[in-house]
Amino acid sequence: MKPRVEVVAVDCLMVRLFDEIAEANMPWMLAAGERLRAVFAERLIDLVPSYTTLMVHYDLLALSPAEAKELIDEALNNLSPDDRTVGQRHVLPVWYDLSVGPELALLSQRSGLTVDQVIRTHSDREYQVFALGFAPGFAFMGLVDEVLAAPRLDTPRKRVTAGSVGIAERQTAAYPVVSPGGWNLIGRTPARLFDRGRDGYSLMQPGDTVRFSPVDHAEFIALGGDDTPLEAQS
The missing domain is CATH 3.30.1360.40 (Gyrase A; domain 2)
Structure with missing residues (x-):
């Protein structure tokens, strides 16, 4: 260094x-x-x-x-990592489904994996939060498995639902608020990622680690998730 x-x-x-x-x-x-x-x-x-x-x-x-x-x-001067300086660990429930994650099929086609294998590959890894930006509470995480790496969409969506989980190149993230976006969407989390009443506003901070945990539709709804299909919200 x-x-x-x-x-x-x-x-x-x-x-x-x-x-x-x-x-x-x-x-x-x-x-x-x-x-x-x-x-x-x-x-x-x-x-x-x-x-x-x-x-x-x-x-x-x-x-x-x-x-x-x-x-x-x-x-x-004489900088060295401190093992005591560690971030929080988060587990975010995610409903992986084509109705809220339309690029699941695209990533499956690009990678040669089945949709279930795409989901398992994404959720089997623990991700590092590198930075916050783009929108309040938007955490850039990585690195996803190379087989899932995919460029941003050529034409960004005008409206991406809060909680949408996506991939761009070897980064992954969850949209904390409704916003435009060009990431490849693969699911949705019910987690509240940005809250003005929370200290620091953002659920995640640089240095934190995140794991995505697949849940079924019933659990997603029970956790307060919005299952409105993406097409119906555009």
Whole structure:
């Protein structure tokens, strides 16, 4: 790891820890985040983690750019992952069905797997939450099995139902709110992913891990899921 600091704006610096996305990055990203929060303290306005970077937005009235760079160097000095720094583990129930996951058939065709095998392959793996973005509470997770990797749709949908679970390349995610979207939809979760009354709003945070647990239609409804077919909601 060879960290680099890049200027993003007059009061923002980007700390680039890695050049490639990998699950093994996350312990280092979490450790760097903790160090940066500690050294900047009240002079930190926001810290935005991504797959390989941390954007440091600092108080320009309290620090000069040079001083901010010095604090970053201090935070990264002798950096090492901390086994105690682990995120929460989540299990999200998912109803995998063609009526709410129309790309199940497409992924089956692309991969050569049956629909049941696609479901099993997706739900057998534990995923790392790398970053939040796109919409409030939208957690980018990975990495899905290479056999399921698929590009985004050529034409995004104008309306994707909250709770919809999808795949884009080797990422997977669940839409926390109704929004446009171009991911390959394979199911739907009844979990409440974004809640203004929750501390931090989002159910998931970078560093958390997620497993998707298949449920049948009856359990999905009992958990409060919306089974309206996607076509009927477009």
